[in-house]
Amino acid sequence: MKSEMAVIYLAVTIAALSCSDLPMRSDGNVSDLRSEMVVLKKRLNLVEKKNALLEAENADDKNKIKRLKDDYGVLKGQSDKRIKELTELGNKQKTEFVETTNRMADDIKKKEKDLTDRLARTMQAAAQKEGELSKTIDGLKKITADKDQLISQKENMVKNLEADMAGLKTELASRDNSVIQCDKKIKELVTEVETLKSELEKKDKLLKER
Secondary structure (H helix, E strand, O other): OHHHHHHHHHHHHHHHHHHHOHHHOOHHHHHHHHHHHHHHHHHHHHHHHHHHHHHHHHHHHHHHHHHHHHHHHHHHHHHHHHHHHHHHHHHHHHHHHHHHHHHHHHHHHHHHHHHHHHHHHHHHHHHHHHHHHHHHHHHHHHHHHHHHHHHHHHHHHHHHHHHHHHHHHHHHHHHHHHHHHHHHHHHHHHHHHHHHHHHHHHHHHHHHHO
């Protein structure tokens, strides 16, 4: 804008200088120069008006730029404050996350150790119980074997007793027959004795009568 004004002022200066030499020039040249001066003045007026408008627009633009800079400063301050708050919050959350992670890791390690110890104790107790059960099973097997042997002995004894019972039954049956025969003979002897006794009484009575 300033360069254009300088050109216009230079043109006006040249025209003025040209006008100072008017006595040396012809009337035609003077008329042309005057026409040019009129045109240049009109152009100068237009340029000045345009310059005024541009300066007004420039002032408005400067005001807008100032307002934008002020708004930018406010927004930047708010943004910086927010960024600082978010950074502090992020650092705080990061610290809390690290602390929580470490605490959880410690808890997990502790729980893993507790579980490992409990598993070891459980396995040890299971092995001890297994050993005790094995001993108990071995004892029960021995007892069972002894009982099986005893049962076998008892069965043999029962078989022997059954055989003895069968022999005794046979012997008792034979003795029963002998007893029956003895009873029969005793009855016969008793009958004979009574008969002899009756005969003796009769003879004794006869003797007494004589």
